[in-house]
Amino acid sequence: MVKTAERSQASIGSYSADDVIFLLKDISDAMxxxxxxxxxxxxxSGVHYSEMLPIEYNPSSEYIKLFYSSLEQYKEKLAIAVGVVAERIIEDKGENxxxxxxxxxxxxxxxxxxRYIEYKFKINVPHYSVSIIRGRGIDENAMKYIFNNHLDKTIQFIDGWTGKGAIKKELDQAVALLNEKYSQTIPSCMAVLADPGNCASIYGTRDDFLIPSACLNSTVSGLVSRTVLSEKYIGTDDFHGAKYYKELEExxxxxxxxxxxxxxxxxxxxxxxxxxxxxxFSEPSWKGIEDIKQIQQDFGIENINLIKPGVGETTRVLLRRVPWKILVKDMKNEDLTHILLLAKERNVPVEVYKNMSYTCCGLIKPLKEKTV
Structure with a gap:
């Protein structure tokens, strides 16, 4: 057994504990x-993004209507993608x-x-949500908790979609370190609904389409903030932190x-x-990163982290960052409705750029001539 400090499961989020257990420290009153x-x-300027939280975007009534309409439009496609991923997980990993x-x-x-696994296969598999942070790795304490409580089970990691594949690379590195440190043999396989970056081996589709949960931040993610790793709030034995937005319950x-x-x-x-x-199903070709390198060259962007490809990541750029411009492959694509609305709201220019596999791409404004 992996030694770890005793702690209770974090009571955070608006989801039922039957659906997910968040292995996160509640820092709602501290940050x-x-x-x-x-x-x-x-x-x-070099401060790591995980040491700060953005102010949650308060969507306009028009944008909220767009969430509902896009959910109605894509609910069947989403359900099919969920089912395909669940079937592949069970085929690859079994039921344990x-x-x-x-x-x-x-x-x-x-x-x-x-939920799909329970619906189709009549089994109730445990589900945890843990923090992974680009440049900082996966929450080691959370993973130790899972090791200790599910020694006999195979771990399957899940994310929403892929962009450049930065999180997949982070996961590969983090799992390799965990396996070496704790004598584990867990796979770093990541399952996603949409894999436009072509960097996941389990996926529902490689189409770059709108997953409505990319739209509304915490209000469609259990009222939980993005995760935080800062010595101010997180001790050595703590899980990574997050805020619960109680004021957004309505x-x-x-x-x-x-x-x-x-x-x-x-x-x-x-x-x-x-x-x-x-x-x-094909193994990842990582084609997406080649498109990103071309965009980087065409637009003279020194820091590749300022390029955020795909519908999901472009949505996040418009909600949480300072966008420079939005690139779209085809202005008539119906998946772009909310992107164009947000760009208009924030007065961000939109430019047609056909030479990419993604539906769209968000470019963040460099605030200095040289970025860190």
Whole structure:
């Protein structure tokens, strides 16, 4: 058994504990958010993004309507992607598994996959949500907790979608270190609904389409903030931290999102089986990163971290960062409706750029001539 300090599971988030256990420290009363501009300046000056939290975007009524309309539009496609991923996980790993979603974008997807496995295979698999931070790795204390409580189970990591593949690379490195340090043999395989970056081996689709949970930040992710790792708030034996946005409870649609997709399972089961049988799963080619390098060259961007490809990541740029411009492959693509709306709201220029596999790409404004 891996030695670790005793701690209780974090009571945080608006999801039922039957759906997910967050292995996160609640720092709601300890940490203040930073403005987008102050945070962007700090990040580009060398402060790690995990040491700050952005102010949660308060969506306009028009944007909230867009969430509901896009959910209605894509609920069947999402349910099918969830089913395909769940089928592949069971085929690859068997039924003796524990799902570990990567907070926070992976959390609602992990819940959906857990629900589908229960619906289709009649088994209730454990599901945890843990923090992984680019440049800092996965939460070691959270992983020790899972090791100790599920010694006999195979771990399956889950995220929402891929962009450049930075989190997949982070996961590969972190799992290699964990395996060496604790004599484990856990796989670093990551399952996602959409893999436009072509860097995951388990995926529902490699299309770059809108996953509505990318739209609303905490109000569709259990009212939990993005995760924090700062010595000010997190001790050596603590899980990584997060805030619970109690003041947003009236706007919370986290469980509504889950129930809407789950209601499609009986109607999409046959299509899931068909697509799963016909799907030719291929190992990652990492094609997406080649597109990003070309964009980097074409637009003279020194820091590749200022390029955020894919619908999900572009949404996040518009909600949480200081955008410079948005690149779109085809202005008429219906997946771009919310992107164009947000860009208009924030007065961000949109430019057609056809030479990429992604539907769109967000470019963050360099605040200095040389970025860190």
């Amino acid at each position: 203040e958010e930073s403005s987008t501009e102050d945070r962007e300046e700090a990040i580009q 598994i524990v799902l570990v979603s990567l907070a926070r974008a992976g959390t609602p997807i992990g819940i959906l996959i857990k 706007k919370d649609v986290s469980n509504f999102f889950i129930e809407t997709i789950c209601s499609q399972f009986p109607h999409t089961e046959n299509e899931v089986s068909r697509q799963f049988k016909e799907m030719k």
